[in-house]
Amino acid sequence: xxxxxxxxxxxxxxxxxxxxxxxxxxKPVMLYxxxxxxxxxxxxxxxxxxxxxxxxxFLHIDTTWKFKEMIEFREKVKAKYGIEILVYTNQEGLKQGxxxxxHGSSYTDIMKTEALKMALDHYGFTAAFGGGRxxxxxxxxxxxxxxxxNAAHAWNPKNQRPEMWKLFNTKINKGESMxxxxxxxWTEKDIWQYIAQEKIEIVPLYFAxxxxxxxxDGNIILVDDDRLKLxxxxxxxxxxxxxxxxxxxxxxxxVESEADTLESITAEVLGAVSSERTSRVIDxxxxxxxxxxKREGYF
Amino acid sequence: MKSYLKxxxxxxxxxxxxxxxxxxxxxxxxxxxxxxxSLELDSKAGSRDGxxxxxxxxxxxxxxxxxGITIDVAYRYFNTEERSFIVADTPGHEQYTRNMAVGASxxxxxxxxxxxxxxxxxxxxxxxxxxxxxxxxxxxxxxxKMDLVSYSEDRFEDIKHDFLRLMxxxxxxxxxxxxxxxxxxxxxxxRSLNMPWYxxxxxxxxxxxxxxxxxxxxxxxVLPVQRVSRPNQRFRGFQGQIETGEIQTGSMxxxxxxxxxxxxxxxxxxxxxxxMAIAGQPVTLTLDREVDISRGSxxxxxxxxxxxxxxxxxxxxxxxxxxxxxxxxxxxxxxxxLPAIVMSIKYKVDIxxxxxxxxxxxxxxxIGVVExxxxxxxxxxxxxxxxxxxxxxxxDRITHMTSACGAIExxxxxxxDVAYQASDITRELRATQKGQKPLTLWFTGLxxxxxxxxxxxxEKRLVALGKHTMLLDGDNVRRGLNKNxxxxxxxxxxxxxxxxxxxxxxxxxxxxxxxxxISPYEEDRQNAKSIIGxxxxxxxxxxxxxxxxxxxxxxxxxxxxxxxxxxxxxxxSPYEVPRDPHLVTDSGTLSIEASTDxxxxxxxxxx
Numbered sequence: 001x002x003x004x005x006x007x008x009x010x011x012x013x014x015x016x017x018x019x020x021x022x023x024x025x026x027k028p029v030m031l032y033x034x035x036x037x038x039x040x041x042x043x044x045x046x047x048x049x050x051x052x053x054x055x056x057x058f059l060h061i062d063t064t065w066k067f068k069e070m071i072e073f074r075e076k077v078k079a080k081y082g083i084e085i086l087v088y089t090n091q092e093g094l095k096q097g098x099x100x101x102x103h104g105s106s107y108t109d110i111m112k113t114e115a116l117k118m119a120l121d122h123y124g125f126t127a128a129f130g131g132g133r134x135x136x137x138x139x140x141x142x143x144x145x146x147x148x149x150n151a152a153h154a155w156n157p158k159n160q161r162p163e164m165w166k167l168f169n170t171k172i173n174k175g176e177s178m179x180x181x182x183x184x185x186w187t188e189k190d191i192w193q194y195i196a197q198e199k200i201e202i203v204p205l206y207f208a209x210x211x212x213x214x215x216x217d218g219n220i221i222l223v224d225d226d227r228l229k230l231x232x233x234x235x236x237x238x239x240x241x242x243x244x245x246x247x248x249x250x251x252x253x254x255v256e257s258e259a260d261t262l263e264s265i266t267a268e269v270l271g272a273v274s275s276e277r278t279s280r281v282i283d284x285x286x287x288x289x290x291x292x293x294k295r296e297g298y299f
Numbered sequence: 300m301k302s303y304l305k306x307x308x309x310x311x312x313x314x315x316x317x318x319x320x321x322x323x324x325x326x327x328x329x330x331x332x333x334x335x336x337s338l339e340l341d342s343k344a345g346s347r348d349g350x351x352x353x354x355x356x357x358x359x360x361x362x363x364x365x366x367g368i369t370i371d372v373a374y375r376y377f378n379t380e381e382r383s384f385i386v387a388d389t390p391g392h393e394q395y396t397r398n399m400a401v402g403a404s405x406x407x408x409x410x411x412x413x414x415x416x417x418x419x420x421x422x423x424x425x426x427x428x429x430x431x432x433x434x435x436x437x438x439x440x441x442x443x444k445m446d447l448v449s450y451s452e453d454r455f456e457d458i459k460h461d462f463l464r465l466m467x468x469x470x471x472x473x474x475x476x477x478x479x480x481x482x483x484x485x486x487x488x489x490r491s492l493n494m495p496w497y498x499x500x501x502x503x504x505x506x507x508x509x510x511x512x513x514x515x516x517x518x519x520x521v522l523p524v525q526r527v528s529r530p531n532q533r534f535r536g537f538q539g540q541i542e543t544g545e546i547q548t549g550s551m552x553x554x555x556x557x558x559x560x561x562x563x564x565x566x567x568x569x570x571x572x573x574x575m576a577i578a579g580q581p582v583t584l585t586l587d588r589e590v591d592i593s594r595g596s597x598x599x600x601x602x603x604x605x606x607x608x609x610x611x612x613x614x615x616x617x618x619x620x621x622x623x624x625x626x627x628x629x630x631x632x633x634x635x636x637l638p639a640i641v642m643s644i645k646y647k648v649d650i651x652x653x654x655x656x657x658x659x660x661x662x663x664x665x666i667g668v669v670e671x672x673x674x675x676x677x678x679x680x681x682x683x684x685x686x687x688x689x690x691x692x693x694x695d696r697i698t699h700m701t702s703a704c705g706a707i708e709x710x711x712x713x714x715x716d717v718a719y720q721a722s723d724i725t726r727e728l729r730a731t732q733k734g735q736k737p738l739t740l741w742f743t744g745l746x747x748x749x750x751x752x753x754x755x756x757x758e759k760r761l762v763a764l765g766k767h768t769m770l771l772d773g774d775n776v777r778r779g780l781n782k783n784x785x786x787x788x789x790x791x792x793x794x795x796x797x798x799x800x801x802x803x804x805x806x807x808x809x810x811x812x813x814x815x816x817i818s819p820y821e822e823d824r825q826n827a828k829s830i831i832g833x834x835x836x837x838x839x840x841x842x843x844x845x846x847x848x849x850x851x852x853x854x855x856x857x858x859x860x861x862x863x864x865x866x867x868x869x870x871x872s873p874y875e876v877p878r879d880p881h882l883v884t885d886s887g888t889l890s891i892e893a894s895t896d897x898x899x900x901x902x903x904x905x906x
Contacts (some may be wrong), residue, residue, distance in 0.1 A: 003512075004577075004579045004580070006303050006383055008579070008580075009303060009579065011569070011581075012540060012579055012580060012581045015540075015569070015581040016525070016540050016581060019525040019526055019538055019539070019581070020525060020634075022526060023525050023526040023594050023634075046570065047569035047570050048538075048569070048581065049528060049538075050567060050569060050570040050583065051528075051530060051534060051536075051567075051570075051583075052528045052529075052530035052534075052536075053530070134374045134376070135375075135376045141373040141374050141375065142371045142372065142373045142374075157371065158371075160371065161700065161701045162397045162398070162400065162401045162617050162701045162704065163401055163701070164400065164401060164404040164433070164690065164692055164701075164704040165404045165405075165686070165687075165690045165704075166687070167631050167632075167690060167691070167692045167704075169631070169692060169694050169699070169701045171629070171694055171699040172699060173699065184374075185374070185376070185385060187376045187378075189378075
């Protein structure tokens with residue numbers, strides 16, 4: 001019999017991790033951001049526990065600024081697999097009118113980081129699966145697969161628990177929690193190859209299509225609804241664009257592309273000249289911004 | 300599909316680990332354009348002469364960038380036409396040894412960097428030792444900064460010679476020595492023109508070619524059960540990853556440690572039903588009959604595993620709190636977690652000389668061989684035979700820190716190995732296990748003074764505090780152990796001697812003993828004290844004869860006065876007032892609660 005391929009090994013590792021969490025952690029949840037990594041995570045969870053359904057709920061932190069197509073996709077997935085998807089919004093922030101245009105990075109803090117912490121506390125989850133990968137960013141490159149968070153959800157990069165072999169330490173005290181990253185060792189390329197191999201359904205925004213966009217601060221922003229106000233000199237153009245990552249539409253830059261099939265996307269990724277996170281606007285704001293966010297509890 | 304290579308880089312501070320990997324990525328065009336641009340910008344901003352600082356590609360955390368060193372393992376992913384790579388870049392500082400061990404546990408191959416201007420250092424020996432301990436058998440010696448020693452072949456050969464001597468005590472399946480310059484790029488991705496005497500491949504080419512696959516095909520099927528899946532009454536599946544061997548439907552498997560057998564009915568790999576599955580695959584198995592299986596059970600075919608509650612292991616201590624024998628930890632092996640106690644430290648290893656040093660504690664980053672007692676038989680294998688069931692971690696039960704990692708060397712209870720000695724378990728171990736300090740509370744006083752009532756109350760309080768106790772009094776000793784003794788003076792002496800010896804044994808067992816005997820002679824009490832030792836606490840229940848006689852709960856004083864009982868203490872035989880008791884309590888005037896409070900105050904001071 002043949003040896004396992006590189007993707008088989010990554011899949012096996014992720015499934016092992018998911019089973020460990022379900023066996024050991026009191027109240028797990030899977031963060032579901034609707035992006036391609038979440039689609040892969042969901043696919044792996046369906047495999048890991050088969051014929052049982054994933055024995056935990058999914059959680060979507062909705063900032064109310066997600067692409068419309070993402071929300072449609074979320075509802076479709078929920079119906080198709082009969083899984084529980086909890087949707088949580090920071091109502092306080094919403095009332096205060098916190099938005100990505102006027103509030104810059106504090107928008108992300110309030111509507112994403114804070115909202116996530118509030119949701120985890122609200123439901124009392126003790127372990128949360130995230131789709132983070134170590135190839136995304138330098139501080140992620142150093143994070144453990146089982147990442148311990150104190151009662152304030154903070155990550156202490158200087159005192160991470162040693163993680164040896166496959167012996168994951170899942171023990172926590174009341175109020176503390178774990179963030180668990182089953183895709184730690186996957187690269188963006190692995191994700192795309194796995195999506196192609198397993199025929200995993202993803203949000204259509206990943207495929208190039210003529211879309212109404214405008215150019216702002218070097219990014220291509222999709223005009224997803226009328227909350228996006230034009231600045232002087234800006235015009236809406238139809239461009240064939242696709243998105244390498246998905247988040248809040250005003251903060252997610254698209255790329256001009258002809259890639260409208262998985263094969264052509266994978267080919268583009270293999271020859272990519274920019275790393276994935278350049279299309280995330282928040283990462284540019286200051287050096288080490290991701291590490292700061294993570295210390296405070298961002299995924 | 301391309302194969303995978305997981306490797307680790309280790310070296311001392313400033314040996315140039317991050318620079319080496321960064322240069323390899325840069326030269327092999329394995330970084331994105333924006334990373335390259337930011338590298339070029341960062342390098343210019345830095346102080347290093349505007350030259351490209353390749354290490355900036357790797358040193359991720361802000362604290363590291365500020366200090367210019369690597370403090371945690373950083374994982375990098377890259378691939379060439381030939382192969383996919385994951386590299387664990389690890390810190391060199393001794394204080395971050397545990398982080399290096401994290402990287403080593405993950406890797407199949409280690410690149411050991413040695414600075415050509417410095418040669419093999421004590422740190423190099425430590426790094427090799429840890430890599431080897433964590434199971435790495437493939438090594439590359441990269442002698443860096445060759446440009447600073449004029450690309451001298453002699454210098455390279457000297458270092459290589461030292462290194463080979465160092466490797467002699469480790470299990471090595473492959474070893475390659477390479478002269479490089481991480482900063483200038485010699486022998487990184489291209490053969491160096493500066494060192495024509497080196498005939499081997501440059502580093503990247505070597506890494507693309509090296510075969511690190513382990514020959515585990517000889518090992519039988521082993522599946523540590525992660526969880527039992529019961530979505531409904533009809534389905535009961537056992538989920539886990541096959542560690543070694545393969546399995547087919549219809550195969551007979553044995554469950555350890557229960558030793559029950561059953562046939563494999565169905566096999567699922569993920570969501571697909573298959574006839575056969577191999578090592579590395581995550582599976583769900585169903586069996587043809589009901590057997591007792593839970594998380595931590597091990598399914599196997601050949602039964603070449605060991606089940607024992609006493610093991611010998613090599614530990615790397617990783618906790619700021621030192622290892623103290625007798626303390627309770629959780630041991631995690633395979634998918635099983637159990638309470639365990641490190642009973643003794645046989646020795647610690649001086650990793651620079653290999654010498655064994657006697658010690659009673661292990662500090663952070665020290666390595667030692669220890670004996671571990673597990674609360675119930677643990678299914679395992681020795682590390683060198685089957686890593687998946689031979690590796691362990693110890694978790695602190697209070698802080699939940701991963702305190703140690705280790706390799707199981709052997710069981711102490713195999714039929715061929717009966718070296719287990721009772722003396723390995725000490726009084727302190729038994730006491731620590733109970734979370735208390737063994738004591739004998741020796742209550743002395745006249746008959747009717749209230750000794751037993753007081754001892755009883757104190758015992759209740761101790762038990763309420765979670766302490767493990769035993770009360771010895773005339774009722775439970777005279778009727779059994781001492782029923783052949785009368786009330787003559789010689790017998791009374793023997794009575795007290797026996798009580799003291801029993802109390803001592805119970806203290807050895809870790810218990811807090813309360814004795815309630817008149818014990819009227821100072822000499823006997825001194826004798827009891829010398830038998831029991833420091834655990835002896837004397838409490839004199841000082842109630843006047845008058846009050847005792849008035850109480851006379853058993854009518855004994857009356858009988859003594861009437862001459863029906865001879866040698867009755869206080870009437871026809873003396874009571875010698877204790878010379879130096881730990882506590883005198885006057886039960887004649889104090890309430891029982893007040894007396895109990897006095898005794899508890901004394902005990903809590905000692906405990």
